Amino acid sequence: MSAKAKEKPKFAMYWAASCGGCEIAVINIHEKILDVDANFDVVFWPVAMDAKYKDVEAMKDGEILLTLFNGGIRNAENKHIAELLRKKSQLLVAFGSCACEGGIPALANLNPVEEIFDTAYHTISTENPDGIHPQPEYKVPEGTITIPTFEPVFRTLDQVVDVDYYIPGCPPESDQIAAVIGVVISVLEGKAELPPKGSVLGVGNSTVCDECERKRGVKKITEFKRIYELERIDPELCLLEQGVLCNGPATASGCNARCPTAGASCTGCYGPAVGVIDYGAQLIGAIASVIDSRDPEEIDEILDGLVDPAGSFYRYNLAGSLLRTGAASWQEN
């Protein structure tokens, strides 16, 4: 890089409660990552480079131009950094399902906090002979050490701070990320304008079904099956018509129907399609209407095939749904 004639705008990316898949998706934009480097000064990205929280704290308000924030808010540390990055960033983007709508970790909202810790530390699948249970504070001879406290419920980024844009997906598709970064670069060059605040970027205007190549006819479901229970998956026919629960009808397009094309049903990571208020409720409406029965008992038998309705319909959307959580997790706190 030549001498800094003009200072490059600053870029940050942070992971809160997430798996790290979003960061990999960003790296997966391949040579476009060089555009990021050419146009931005990456100041904070814990996964990719060494930077300390105090470096961010030392920045002026609004000093970072663009922050991609992935992961939801599970503990006090997540919350602190979300608030910090909001202050220091001009554009804060909720990046990926967890930050947008809760994602997989938000399913923990169905259980009280004690149960979550119990499962993590004291069940048969965990080797924990000393019965260690994490404490937010622990006294050692040198003093007291602390870890971030666990929040009672898992929340989306916009339930904690103001968010400018949303890029959903688990993780967002790399070509969509590249397109969004392309737009930001054009804005910097004065060739384009920013989309209105609150826009959901990197998604299509339709549903996954619309992008799916599978053949669709009149749906009449007489039995729900999980995908391994099918003797043979018809490679051409709509998965829902084969009795496999597919979340395509309520899910925003933008992924090119990757999963259904490959023979796995859509789980809904791209979030609610345009106009959908409550993702799970929309899906309940769609799925229940194609069940082919008028007999209450028979309907119950068919519905027994859906082993985990809340987990299937709200897989990525529980924290962002109208109810936001299960009763247990808020009553206990």
Next chain:
Amino acid sequence: MTKEFEPVIIGFTCNWCSYRAADMAGTGRMKYPANVRLIRLMCSGRLDPTFVMKALASGADGVLITGCHPGECHYLEQNYKALRRVKLLKRTIEQMGINPDRVKLVWASAAEGVKLANEITKFVTEVKEMGPLNWPGRSRIVEPAGVAEEVPA
């Protein structure tokens, strides 16, 4: 003196049957508790489960859905669709920790004013026994029955 808990119940009624049954109950001067707020839909099949979720999240303690008797739907078979949706919805909210009996589906024809009034009275009693739902983040229009739980911060 503690006030008795007065639940808020949202009722979704079908234009062709139960809404008229409610009308009939009114003209016939039949009494039913004032806890239920009726919303007219063109058909119980119009009921988007989102309506129920929104009602529960915004402060309703129960949701009553009424439609034409099986086989009598004005739009041929949409009430069966409502039946399937309500069944699936109940399973889902049960997993989320809401008593599924807070959502009830009742069939009532336009001639069944008495039946509808009785069903409403019965449902209000049932919800009273269940107590307030007090979902966090709700905004109650009426005086709250108890101390509201804070939204988990």
